[in-house]
Structure formats: C-alpha cells, structure tokens
Amino acid sequence: MLAVQTRRLGKTFRTGDLDVPVLHEVDLAVPRGAFVSLMGPSGSGKSTLLHLVGLLDTPTVGGVRLMGRDTRRLDADGRARARRDLVGFVFQSFHLVPSASALENVMLPMAFAGVSRHKRKKRAEALLEEVGLTDRVKHKPNELSGGQKQRVAIARALALDPPIILADEPTGNLDSKTSREVMTLFSRLHGEGRTIVQVTHDEEMARYGDRIIDIRDGRIVQERDRTGLVRRVRPTAEATDGPTTALGQVADVRLKREGVRP
Ligand SMILES: Nc1ncnc2c1ncn2[C@@H]1O[C@H](COP(=O)(O)OP(=O)(O)OP(=O)(O)O)[C@@H](O)[C@H]1O
C-alpha cells in the first residue's frame, strides 16, 4: 500500500494579478514504510509539495491520497482530522512553544486531540525517553541545544502515533554531527515501520533515505537510490543529462551512476 500518492498534483499561487505556477503534474508515490528524501534548488517547490502532502495547503489541480484514503472530498474538519491521525510534522526551525517545557510541548498535540492529562504525560515522557531526552523534560526550548530542540519536535510529531512523518529541512539549522544524530533517529523510526518524507539540501542527509527524489522547477525529474543509481527519469526541458523518453512517460533506467557530490 502507498502511504502517500499524488496524482498530477499542481499548485499555482496567485500574488496580486499574477499567477505563479509552482508545482506541475507531480506524481509522487511513497510506499508504506519508505524513507524518501526530496532534494532540489531553493524555490523548486519542495516545501509547497510537503505542505500539500500534509494537507496544510490545497492543490490547484490533482489530489493527494494518504494511507490509501482520497483526501480530495474532505471538508476542513475532515482534513484536520486526517492530518492529525496520519501525519506528524518536523520543521527546520523546530516551531516549539517557547514558554512551554519539553514535556509540555510534546503533550500539546495530545491535548488538542482530547487525550487525558495523565495519559498525555505518560506518553510524552516515554517519547522523550525514546529520543534520549529524559534528563531535559523540564527544560524550555531556549535552554536546549538545536539538536535537543529538534528531538523534542520529533517526539511531538510522534505524539499521536502517525504513520507518516513529514520533515522540511529537519537538519537545516544543525551542525553536521547533530544532523547525523537526528538522521540516525529518523532511521530508527523508519526501522520501526514509519513512513518518512524529508526535504533536505544535504546529499549526505538525503542518503539516510532509501530513495532520493530530485525536483526542479516544480517537477519531479528523477529518482535515485542511496548509492546514486538513477532508477527513474522524468524528463523536462531542464533535464538535459540522462536518457530521455517521451514527455510525461516514466522510464526505468539503470544506466547511469551519479558521482557523490561533496
Ligand atoms: N504562499 C505563497 N504565495 C505565493 N508564492 C509562494 C507561496 N509559497 C511559495 N511560493 C513560491 O513558490 C515557489 C516554491 O516555494 P517553496 O517554498 O515550495 O520552495 P522550496 O523548494 O521549499 O525552497 P527552499 O529550498 O528555499 O525552502 C517559490 O518561488 C515561492 O516564491
């Protein structure tokens, strides 16, 4: 079963009188239990895609299926419910509540979901233990390092036990050692069967995923495995390297091995 499936997904933003097309015909298929890294230049539409997948925004055309469920016909409440039940978000700048302790931050989504205070506390403690922060439960975000803040944010994303974790540049504000620690944690969650989709600019972090999807100008241009082997190519006007097929067709290509970028 696919955890995430988009069909001809498109997004156009309207700014003043101007239509700005940002995503074009994106067919993304993430199998259940996969760990996928989305890569691409700044402005290529990665965050927009992640927001659409996480039901934080609505597409202009096309639709999103999550865990086999079509989300197109859901009203605002239905979308909120699907988001709550199916996805946990992790952001580059953590988005923790500054006045709340680590424990309270992790408890928060459970409060909105109506979980009893006792259960919230127990689960938040267990999650903070899982991310290695048992000794920091009472600390406020400004008393935590970047890596610790991100681990709190990951614990919070897990609070309602979602099958899918969406992370937008989760290591973007972290040094490389801390980034590797966060990726190791993601790998563990992946090993436990969660589906993870992360956006990253860092090839090393991308390779913690089992698949890397390259995006250019709002289109998926190719898919690689973590050794750099190109598995699928979807040609666009910009994709001049690599074999091409008729526009819009997806070809399985096992011809080209990309060098590791430093
Ligand atoms: N709410 C919005 N209104 C208008 N334009 C938007 C909006 N959100 C994003 N865009 C535009 O869509 C394009 C893609 O933005 P997006 O944030 O998805 O890029 P990104 O790939 O995540 O880039 P980065 O690596 O810098 O985070 C950009 O050109 C941006 O200006």
Ligand SMILES: [Mg+2]
């Ligand atoms: Mg972005």
